[in-house]
Structure formats: C-alpha cells, structure tokens
Amino acid sequence: MPDEPSRVNDFALKLANVNGTGSASANGLLMQAIFRMGIPVSGKNLFPSNIQGLPTWYEIRVNRDGHVARTVDFDLAVAMNAETYAVDIAEVRSGGYVLYDSTWPLDKSLHREDVSFLGVPLAKMCGDVFADSRERILMKNIAYVGVLAALLEVDMPIVNELLAEKFAGKAALRASNQRAIQLGWQYAHERFAPPLPFHLAKMEATKDRILIDGNTAAALGCVYAGATVAAWYPITPATSLMDAFRGFCRRLRGDPKTGKNRYCILQAEDELAAVGMTIGAAWAGARAFTSTAGPGISLMGELIGLAYYAEVPLVIFDVQRVGPSTGMPTRTQQGDILACAYASHGDTKHVLLFPRDPAECFDFAVAAFDLAEKLQTPVFVLSDLDIGMNDWVCPKLRWDDAYRPDRGRVVGAAELEQMAKFYRYWPEDENAVAARTLPGVSAKGAYFARGSGHTKLGSYTETPADYQEVIDRLARKHRAAARLLPAAIADGEGAPIGIVSLGGCDGAVREALASLRAAGTRVDYLRVRGYPFGAEVEAFLRDHERVYVVEQNRDAQLKTLLRTDIDVPPERLVSILHYGGYPLSAHQVVEGIVHGTQGANT
C-alpha cells in the first residue's frame, strides 16, 4: 500500500453496482453506520431510470467539517459492476484504492500503477455460504460492507445495532446479513491489515441531527401544515413525496375513534387532473397540494394560470429533474426555475421557494401553505432530485405547538351578515389581496370563480380598463409577496465580489467559499430563498462589483430572473453553470471564480 499520511473522517467512496441487486440497502447501511458514529456524512445515489440491470452508483462522502456537497475526488471505489470497471477505476484519485470482486480476475488493461487493488472473492464467499441464488447476489453487496467496515474502522456494535433494528422480527434475514458482513470483515482483516490511511473515528457531530431525504421532510411539512387533500400523478423524482405523505397520514391522520381518514389522496389520471383537483380542493377550503417534476409542470400550465387568475391558493412541489422533455428522469437539475416563475400563458408570475436541504423542505412546505393562502395564489416549492431523494444530515425537525395556519382573508357567515354586499376581488388589502369565501358558507357569500376576464367585482368582462385593473392588482400582489417570503441569507460583507446562488447549490458554494477564503480571496455570498426577490437581493447586487450566479441549468435561469427584475448592469452578473445531471461540487464553483467564467453571456 502506498505510504501516505493518515486522514481521519475526510474521504469519499464510490460504490458502483448493478441496479436491482440490493445495493441500495447495503450502501444505506454503511452510510447510516457512519452517521451513527457521529460523523458528518452525505450520500448521493446516482441511479438509472430502470428497475433492474443497469449501472448504478452510490457516493459516500465523509467530512468532519460538515461539507456535504458532492465531491469527485474518490479515495476508494467499490467496483461491483464489470460493465463499468474502466470508468470506475479511472475515477479513483492517484494513491487511492479499488475494491473489487476477485472471484473473476481483473482484466490487465484495467490496471493502474498509482492505485491499490484490493481483491475480495465476494461472489465465491457468498456462493459457498448461501444456498439461494437471489440471496447470493444480495449478500455479495452486504459482504463488501463488511470489508469496508474493517478497512475504514466502522464501529461494529453500531452495524449490529442497525441490523437488529432493520430486521426486527426477521431473524433469518438478520442472521444472513450478519454472516455476510462477518465474512467480508474477516477477509479484510486477514489480508489487508486495516485500517486504510483514511478511515473513521467517532465524533459527536450528528447528535441532534437526523438523516432524511427532502421528499420525506416535505411530506411531513404538509402533514404539520394541515394539508388534507393531495392530488398527484406518479413521476420520478416526486413520487416518494406523495408516498411519504400517505405513509405519515396512515400513521398520524386517522380518527382515533373510527379509524377514518382525515385526508384524501387522489391519484389522478394525469398532471392536468392532479393540479385541477388541487385547485378544486383549495377553492373549497382545504389546504391542498400536488407534487410533480418538470414534465408535470408543463402539463399543468394551463390550470396554473387559472389558479393564478382566479386566485386560488395551492401548493405545488416541483422536485426538479433533468429536462428538456423526458430528459434524464433520475438526474438532478435546477431547470424549472423560469418554467415555474412564469408558468402558463398570458401575463403570469408566481411565487417560488427554494429549499436548500430537507430541513428547509419541511419549513418551506409549511411556509408555502401560509403564503399561498395569505396571497391567494399558487406557491411553488422548487426542490430537486438531489435534495428530494438523497439522505442528508440535517438538524432534527422541530415544531412549535403555538403555530396556527394563516388562512389569509377568508370571510365566514357571521362576517358576511355584517357586510352590505360581498365582492370576491374587492376591496384589496396592503398585499393587494381581497377576501374570499368558501363554498357552502351562505348565499350572500356566493361568487363565480372564472378564468375568463373579470372585473374587480368578479363579473365577466371584455372591457380593457376593467380587465387591466385586475391584472395590475395581481402584479402588485406579486411585488407584495417579496416582503413575505423567507429572506435571502447573506454570508460576509464588504468583499468586491459576491456569489448568488439558490437551493441545493448551497453546500457546494459554502465549501467553495471556505476554500477561497482560506486561500485569501474575499468573497461574499447571498443565498436567495424565494422569488420574487426581496430588497436585500437588490442591495447585494448593487454592492458588489462582480456577482457570480451559481445554478444548475444551462440557460442561467436564476440570472435571467435577477436581470429581469433588478436594475443591474448586465456585465456585473457572471454565470457559473452546472447542468450535466450530477449534483454540483465545490471545485466547480472555485474554478469558475478563480479562472473567471468563459461564455458567461447566456
């Protein structure tokens, strides 16, 4: 083995597998064990749009400083997929390691002088011990967890504890898993003299933290916000959001006496119906939401315009994936920013929230319902595949029992009695919002919602002035929203250059910031958390000579919004774009800033 200094709790692994072989649970087990050792860890599941037989990768990054962005500097590759050996071996850094299944010899052409090959006859070992053919495949993956546990010094009592929890009541499965791990662990100890120069040591950094994906956290937010109607059409990567919502509702939303459901989940015939149902439910007074991805947003376009114009409060989760068209359904991107900001024909502008991680998915889910009802408009929560489907280390989600939903201006029967007459869209308040009534309240509160031209009193119109009066109020309402959204978060001040970014880029940007600052480069950072932008965003652009806008799409969609909405010299904004489908890494941000950005004008 090459001689190099020991690195504790700072390395990255790449686990290459064939999908459908149970590798996800093996990799998840490893990640969770590291998390329980109190060490900051992140996992990126790079999986194919397929059920069985295609290459799939899982990247685990351990970082004692808490940097969780994707890194491409792999210290060790677990090469379990012969199809991708060449690529996987090539991706290991010089001085790193390749762990492979030596049941079959490795082709000489794959050999590299600058990495160490650790052959473990995983298939043979499992073939000797397990009889069932499916079990042999599954346990092969669990066995490499055992090898890694030895090489990296994973705490074995924690591994056993996890297996006990995972297979509670399934003694045979638990025994098989334990046996497989033991096989790998023993083999590594006999042959490789662990640990490797980079390895683990217990920390206390994850004590008040959890390991959770953004879709689960968002679903939990919907439960706590009091959402009762959810309509959706299955789509990767948003499906697990609704699956999680259903799971939580089954546990938490039954009437304790009758067992009946205090929720209704509608699996729609398509996304048009999904958003239509959400609009209907919201109009009728429920907190309602839909979850989808880019293709769904495209299909929902027409009705999103209806909700905007008829002023129906609803929440749309867009777990972004790679577009255009079907694109790459299992890869991540921030490619729907403009599509959501301006969804639907005609003059439409929407309210967007940009969570950076699962914790914000939870918080913003709740905020989205309050904002939607306060502003009587659709609110989009723009998550992405990386946030939505990968497990992130986050602070434990907390709840304030004093919270009550902000239902906005809803007029009830008693209030209607006091009114001379009720008009749906007049008079407006300081946010340019008028009171609404819910169907069933009283004949006096009845109104006719429509997507056709209407006057401020709600009646049909084809008269220019009457039409414009309403559409201008909607523009005022959109501007008013800027004051109500979660404010952008600034880091640093006074530097000549700044970075503006959003959502899931945050981890990579903050890591880049740390390394730039360590190297003596002064950089400020502003993370926008919502659209329309608040005054603090305008001030940040004004106060910096050059602002790098970091985002994950080809067309600089965030920059386009900034330039459109804020009066700033166009040359001041320089794009750093990453859009291949894998999550952003810090080095890309650093490179973009150090070398300046070519092709900035997009």
Place this chain on the structure above:
Amino acid sequence: MTSIKKPAVVHPSATRNELGLTLRDYEGSMSTLCAGCGHDSVTAAVARAFFELSVAPHTVAKLSGIGCSSKTPTYFLRGAHGFNSAHGRMPALATGANAANRDLLYVGISGDGDSLSIGLGHLCHAIRRNLRMLYVIENNGVYGLTKGQFSASADVGSKSKRGEPNPQRPIDPAMLALSLGATFVARSFSGDKDQLVPILKAGLRHRGFALVDVISPCVTFNDHEGSTKSYAYTRKKALRVLDADFVPHAEEIVAAYPAGSTLAVRMHDGSTMRFSKVAADYDPRDRPTAFARLCAWHAEGIVPTGLLYVDEDLPDMHEMSATVPTPLAQVPYEELCPGSAKLAKLMEEYR
C-alpha cells in the same frame, strides 16, 4: 357581456318550496346564449330540479369547463358558489372540491366538446371514482363558440351546416359510461322538461356519479336538415325507455301506475325513484342487458331516453377513500397536526 342581471321581482302568487323559496331564487343571470338554444331549457330544468327538491342554493357547488354549455352555471342558482374552469377540466376540479367538502351537492355542466374530446380522460376517471355529483352533458354534436365544427358526438353521416357529412364514428356518452361501470346513466332531451326534471332530481339524489346526457340542439350551427342532433330529428327518433318520477322519502307513493309497469328504486338517502316503463323488459339495474339494448337501439338509429342504468350500491369516492364524515375543509387544525411531541418521537426513526 355573457351575463345580464335579471330584475329580482317575485310575484306574490309564486309557488314556494319547503324552504319558502320560489323558482326565481334558483335562477341566475340572464342567458346570453342564442334564442332557442337547447341549453337554456336545460338551465331551466336544473333550476326547477333544485327548487322542487327544496335544496338551499348555498349548499350547492356548480362547476363547468369551457364552451356554450359551460357558460350556463351563471344562469342558475345565483346563491351557489360556481367555478367556470378550463376546457375539459371540470371533473378534476369537481373531484378536488368534493374531496375537500363532501357535504355540498355538486352539479357539473359540460358539453360534448368539453366532455368527449378535450376532457374525455377526466370524465372517464370521475366515473371510475364514482364521484358523487350530477354531471350534465349538454350534447349538441357541434362546437358552437368556435362556429360549427363537428364534435366527437356527431353521428356518422350527420351533416354540417355547409352540408358536409361527418365521417367519424361518434362517442356515445351513455355507452361509454356504462362500459366504465358508471352507477347512474340517463339520457334526455332539452325539449322534454317533463322527463328531464325528474331525472335531474334523481341524479342529485344518487349516491355516486350521475351522468345525464341531454340532447340539446344548437339552433345556430346544428339544427338544420341532415343533422342528427336537431330538434326535429330528436323528436322523431327519441324512444322513451324509462321515465322517472321522483318521490322524496317523506311522502307516500300515491301516483297511480298500471300494475307491472313501474319500478321503484330506493335511493341512498332514503328517497325513492319510481320509473314508468315505456320499453318492455328493460331493467335499468341489469348492466349487460342495458348495454346490449343500447347497442341494438344505436344500430337502428333510435335514441333511447330516460334512465338507462342505475346502481345505488357501489361506494362513492369518499367511501372508497374511507374519509371522515366531516368535510376535510372543516376538520379543525388541532385534529390535523400531530404536534411537537409526536415529531420529536418520529425523529428517532431518522437516526
């Protein structure tokens, strides 16, 4: 302007229902449809059905899509909330609204373009969900607002105003609904109020999705010689299969019918529908037979009207979803939020 306000003057001698309301209380704005439009007769029948059932207007939600038919919810029940949505999407909005508030009576007004072309998928799935609502298709075989294109319900050979025959086979909403397992399928004619009003009443009392296909001639684009959705053609070809007579459960059944010619169906809310059989051997509770008879009549060019199929036993969307009886929109927040202690406990599962 597609709506004009009506003066709210009620003649003292006007009949009042159990709520003390007159028929005028079930009206809306003045129609702006063409004079003689079948849709206006349907509007009048809908208003009358609600009036006769003594339904408080504010307990109704009326929804529509886009098209001439979809304008009509403004013309009835001004005291009800309404939603004129997007072309073809009304069933989706109605599904969501119903999910949120199951206590309201839902009436959807649609047309053949709205329901049988652009929104066909939504109609099919609303049927599959057995969404509790009265769903009226004002069927004239033609796109009126865009000036006379054939719709998906136009019969083969039916002629456009310019004289061109329609070459494509039609979608028959009644057959479609039956094939999808609809629980209430009826057809009527806008010119036959005596038949239409009781059918609408029965549809409103039905436990699930009540589809009423109303042949409603378009006087401007499809009422000419050669059209199979004209007043003249429909009057000639309509066969009254099973007429309805709605009897609320509180009342005795006193109407006299010749023995053996009536059929009583107990509705889910305890009321009773009585049907006078015009076509012999037609049992609207027998799906295979109904289907076969409809096919046969269709081949003969006969337009069967009346109640074609009914099943009061199948669960509706809420029963299938096992939702609480309280409308979800009215469940107090305290019963929806699991609270901080539960969340803290839940967090242990993510360690």
